[in-house]
Amino acid sequence: MIRPITVATPPNRRRYRQLFAEVTLPKAYLGSVAALAAAYRQWQLPAP
DSSP, X not given: OHHIIIIIHHHHHHHHHXXXXXXXXXXXXXXXXXXXXXXXXXXXXXXX
C-alpha cells in the first residue's frame, strides 16, 4: 500500500497537472475536499 502512494502517485500527479493546464475546455481546479465543498456551496449544488 505504501508503494503506490510514495512511488507511483507523484509522477501521475505531475502528468495530470500538466494535462489539466493544456486542456482548453472550461474547468475548475479543486485541489482539496475543502475546495470542493466551497465550490458546491458557491454554485448552490446539492451535497454529493
